[in-house]
Amino acid sequence: MLRTTASPIFSSFTAKPRTSRLIFKAFSVLLEDTPPSARRNASTNLTTLHQGPPTSAYVHLPFCRKRCHYCDFPIIALGSSSASTTLHEEKRQEEEDDDPRITNYVNLLVREINATRTGFDANPNLKTVFFGGGTPSLVPPKLVSLVLETLSSSFGLCPDAEISMEMDPGTFGGEKLKELMELGVNRVSLGVQAFQDELLRACGRAHGVSEVYEAIEIVKSCGVGNWSMDLISSLPHQTLEMWEESLRLAIESQPSHVSVYDLQVEQGTKFGNVYTPGQSPLPSETQSAEFYKTASSMLRGAGYEHYEVSSYSKDGFKCKHNLIYWKNKPFYAFGLGSASYVGGLRFSRPRRLKEYTNYVADLENGAANWCGDGSVDLKDVATDIIMLSFRTSKGLELKEFGEAFGRKVVNSICKVYEPYVESGHIVCLDGMRREVVSDEFKKFLVGNDEVKIEDHVRYLRLRDPDGFLLSNELISLAFGVISP
Numbered sequence: 179m180l181r182t183t184a185s186p187i188f189s190s191f192t193a194k195p196r197t198s199r200l201i202f203k204a205f206s207v208l209l210e211d212t213p214p215s216a217r218r219n220a221s222t223n224l225t226t227l228h229q230g231p232p233t234s235a236y237v238h239l240p241f242c243r244k245r246c247h248y249c250d251f252p253i254i255a256l257g258s259s260s261a262s263t264t265l266h267e268e269k270r271q272e273e274e275d276d277d278p279r280i281t282n283y284v285n286l287l288v289r290e291i292n293a294t295r296t297g298f299d300a301n302p303n304l305k306t307v308f309f310g311g312g313t314p315s316l317v318p319p320k321l322v323s324l325v326l327e328t329l330s331s332s333f334g335l336c337p338d339a340e341i342s343m344e345m346d347p348g349t350f351g352g353e354k355l356k357e358l359m360e361l362g363v364n365r366v367s368l369g370v371q372a373f374q375d376e377l378l379r380a381c382g383r384a385h386g387v388s389e390v391y392e393a394i395e396i397v398k399s400c401g402v403g404n405w406s407m408d409l410i411s412s413l414p415h416q417t418l419e420m421w422e423e424s425l426r427l428a429i430e431s432q433p434s435h436v437s438v439y440d441l442q443v444e445q446g447t448k449f450g451n452v453y454t455p456g457q458s459p460l461p462s463e464t465q466s467a468e469f470y471k472t473a474s475s476m477l478r479g480a481g482y483e484h485y486e487v488s489s490y491s492k493d494g495f496k497c498k499h500n501l502i503y504w505k506n507k508p509f510y511a512f513g514l515g516s517a518s519y520v521g522g523l524r525f526s527r528p529r530r531l532k533e534y535t536n537y538v539a540d541l542e543n544g545a546a547n548w549c550g551d552g553s554v555d556l557k558d559v560a561t562d563i564i565m566l567s568f569r570t571s572k573g574l575e576l577k578e579f580g581e582a583f584g585r586k587v588v589n590s591i592c593k594v595y596e597p598y599v600e601s602g603h604i605v606c607l608d609g610m611r612r613e614v615v616s617d618e619f620k621k622f623l624v625g626n627d628e629v630k631i632e633d634h635v636r637y638l639r640l641r642d643p644d645g646f647l648l649s650n651e652l653i654s655l656a657f658g659v660i661s662p
């Protein structure tokens with residue numbers, strides 16, 4: 179799994195964000211000037227919109243053949259076996275079936291699911307399940323089946339649920355994928371990352387380009403209609419020509435969805451020890467911005483909708499699970515290092531296996547509190563709504579936001595964004611999703627208390643791609659208004 183806002187992990191926002199980095203990070207704000215009436219309204223509106231029992235679950239399967247040089251996720255490295263997918267599939271499957279590390283972890287995961295008590299009067303069936311990692315495709319189908327059976331028993335599982343699984347080239351063959359599909363896995367996220375062997379080696383990936391093409395063929399031959407391809411930009415020594423080639427080959431492969439991530443150099447990783455962001459051999463911020471613009475242009479030109487800052491899809495193939503994150507709706511999470519959002523509380527499980535094992539034992543004994551009581555802290559919810567809404571092509575819904583936090587906050591946010599509406603970085607839309615031009619927007623900002631700007635401008639969204647490239651700066655401005 180790449181560090182992406184798709185990941186249900188929220189970390190601290192830096193004081194001076196790098197404007198060309200496309201990862202939005204949550205941080206708390208204060209709503210000291212929000213009137214009591216707005217706070218009371220928010221209690222009702224936000225409970226209706228964002229709380230209640232989840233209908234989605236993230237499941238962390240942390241196993242990898244090796245740790246990639248950019249990865250700081252909680253994983254368990256199993257060691258690299260032969261990379262060939264078909265010739266050695268039976269032998270590799272036997273090794274995975276017999277690996278006690280996988281079996282013991284899945285049994286622990288099942289214990290966590292069974293011990294989870296939500297406190298809701300009724301739990302609706304799950305509509306989405308996302309197996310992330312790690313490399314979930316290393317887990318034997320019989321153990322995936324055990325997890326799905328446990329989820330179904332504990333929460334229920336809709337017959338048409340979207341069940342996604344991250345899979346890496348070289349870790350599965352046709353028989354294994356067919357078994358997973360029979361279990362209900364109906365969406366594959368293929369971790370390609372690049373179409374150049376030299377870049378894959380530089381990243382420490384366990385597969386090469388030949389395994390990429392083999393994996394694509396397997397996915398297609400098995401009839402997976404809903405599949406996504408992951409690519410990474412801003413890699414060491416990556417040129418614009420290389421990036422264009424990867425995008426072109428991705429488009430030619432015809433996935434229904436493409437996720438494009440800008441490399442994040444994290445402390446404690448191999449890349450973090452040897453590279454400095456923005457300095458050679460990493461691209462400059464200007465070059466990274468050009469990579470992002472190129473991806474937006476090529477993928478949209480090929481018929482993909484840029485519906486979220488890192489996500490592109492063909493019509494009807496948006497990732498339903500990830501949309502839960504972007505809409506700030508609650509979700510369960512299970513497994514090492516995973517983070518859930520239930521009852522107004524974001525809760526991260528331990529990243530180390532020993533501490534996670536102890537957490538599961540505490541959960542079984544009733545000593546672990548992972549679920550909130552349904553109360554909502556306005557400052558946290560406002561933070562999340564702004565951050566997550568601006569990730570999407572839909573944008574921030576002003577009327578809903580105003581009902582929750584008050585007109586004063588909406589008006590102040592619109593005023594601070596006026597220069598960016600004029601420059602074109604922010605797009606204003608009415609209730610019919612028609613663009614409101616800058617001059618009209620300015621008229622609504624004139625100090626007339628009888629005019630509710632949210633009645634005329636329903637949405638603020640970042641323009642693709644230039645607005646997205648200023649995302650951190652623009653989000654910081656909104657938070658500055660809320661917490662002066």
